[in-house]
Amino acid sequence: MLKKGKLKLPDGLGILVPGFDHKEEENGGSEPIFESGEELEIMEPNGVELGRKENEYEFDDLGVNDRVGDKVDAFRTRKRPDKDRSGQVSVMDVIAADERRSDLEYEFSQKEINLEKVKRIASMGVPDGVGLRATAWKLLLCYLSPSRNAWEKELTENRQKYAKLKEELLLSPSAYTRVRADAMISAELSREGDVAGPLKRQGISHGDHPLSVGKASAWDHYFKHTEIAEQIDRDLQRTHPDMKFFSGKSSFSKKNREAMRNILLLFAKLNPAICYVQGMNEVLAPIFYVFSTDTDEQNALNAEADSFSCFVRLLSDSVDHFCQQLDNSPVGILSTLSRLAKLLKENDEELWKHLEFTTQVKPQFYAFRWITLLLSQEFNFQSILRIWDSLLSNPFGVQDMLLRICCAMLLCMKSRLLSGDFAANLRLLQHYPDINIEHLLRVAQDLNADTSSYSLSM
CATH class of the missing domain: 1.10.472.80 (Ypt/Rab-GAP domain of gyp1p, domain 3)
Known part of the structure; x- marks a missing residue:
């Protein structure tokens, strides 16, 4: 298990990651008996064909x-x-999946969700559709609390904090300076009643210059992560290449890869001792796919922010590896x-x-x-x-x-x-x-x- 504090996260992360700071059945439907050494026959996988990785x-x-x-x-x-x-999927499998779907929909509709029951149902497989898996995984990873009434507030705060982290850590120093300056000008104009005045030139300190090589330079820190970003890009290009969600030249797949790149690069910057390790893209892929295909449009639009937090939580149990x-x-x-x-x-x-x-x-x-x-x-x-x-x-x-x-x-x-x-x-x-x-x-x-x-x- 990861010791508390292993993943170094800034104070601004807040509650985004709490805890860091503190054979089908036969014989009348009876269960198959497994004998030690029995080899399973090679079977065709059930379920929706999502694509085989090349x-x-x-x-x-x-x-x-x-x-x-x-x-x-x-x-x-x-x-x-x-x-x-x-x-082929048996009739019994379909009936069982429908029952689990109904049970989960009922649980998710309650003001206080029974996590133990959700765990029991999920352990038998979360049925596809209607965003059940996305919600279940967020609950199982403790990203959402059992209190349904708190979800909207929790999600809003966590997504805002993620946006702030991206602004502070993923923008180039010059872009970040412009964003901050624009915000200050907007605030100043608001205070002055939007009265037009002369534009003010923004000064650039020596440490903010792109050619600065000082260790305290924001640009020095920015360029140090260029190699990591390039490795992440290479790995994302070969993440499930037969799935259009991840691979290809469409704007859809490019947008998904960009979001995953942000998550992995942000993780690397927040955890310099671990940084990015080749293969982390494969761990992130299921989480981002499930959250992005949530039938709730608002949740799907915020899949990047939600995936980041859940990715960190998932790795917290195995990051030492x-x-x-x-x-x-x-x-x-x-x-x-x-x-x-x-x-x-x-x-x-x-x-x-x-x-x-x-x-x-x-x-x-x-x-x-x-x-x-x-x-x-x-x-x-x-x-x-x-x-x-x-x-x-x-x-x-x-x-x-x-x-x-x-x-x-x-x-x-x-x-x-x-x-x-x-x-x-x-x-x-x-x-x-x-x-x-x-x-x-x-x-x-x-x-x-x-x-x-x-x-x-x-």
Whole structure:
């Protein structure tokens, strides 16, 4: 867990991020029984076809040591299937989704929302449409309070504070100076009764000059982030390239990428010790997509501001994984990978021994990306949204559910892993096949939520 104060946010952020300052069912509908080592059949994913990613990241080297500065430089482009294959949805699935939709609509209409009930419903998957997922995620990330009457005030204040942060940190010094000067002139004219007078020349101090190299110069700080901005732009260009929402030359996709660029660059400036790490764009993508496609027009127009705060909240539980200096600490990525290995050992020692000693496929060879990017590179986009419903609604936290899903991914491929060698197993885990996501999540949820005593229901 992130210690309080790890993400350094200015006082102006206020309540934007509170807490920093303080197999389908068979046999008559019975539940399928999972046996340890049972491999899930490869199935066509259900749901709306949102597009298959052509380019994704994988590791250049089989480890976590290839980094540049404080940033992970361990991703490269890899090929995935050209497109998703649409599967069939059973009548029972449709009925269940309708029931969850009705339950959530009812909960969201109450003056005081029962968060525990929202978590239970969301853990089974938030139905698409009518903005339910956007509202549910904002509640699950504590961006919205359970009191519905407070939402309008909270959203207005948070969005205004985000706009102020953008003005102060993303505008060039000269543009910011002009904005401030215009504001002062407008205020002065208002006080003088709008009486026209001679224009006043605005002075520029030495520290405000673009050629100033002083450490205190606003331009020096501005230019230092140029390289980061360029890296963000490159990564955004390959974010879900088959989805028109993110990719292409249309004004629509360009506008979306610009908004995501603002969020990532602002995060980097507010957190210089972590800055921007390649792959953060993939973590942001589901949040921004869900909020931007909210059926509430006002919420959709403010998706950028809402996404920023929720992105920060989501990373607060895993940001230490991006920091090289903390790799060997109790909160670093190596410690988390060790927890995954321990979890696998306690649930299936045979598979653990085969991976750890026989083929020597260590968790850092495949699970580094799984964990740091919250599985956003392993499945099609619709499946990612479903998985995140479970991650965000887990009562024990995102990281707890994330490790259980990662362990379930290994258990569900047991027979193939036991018959494979190093190369085959590494290829399988770095290019995880399409499977029944609901079955995978049931396996993960069957693991004990207590990370100190995981057990698999038989």
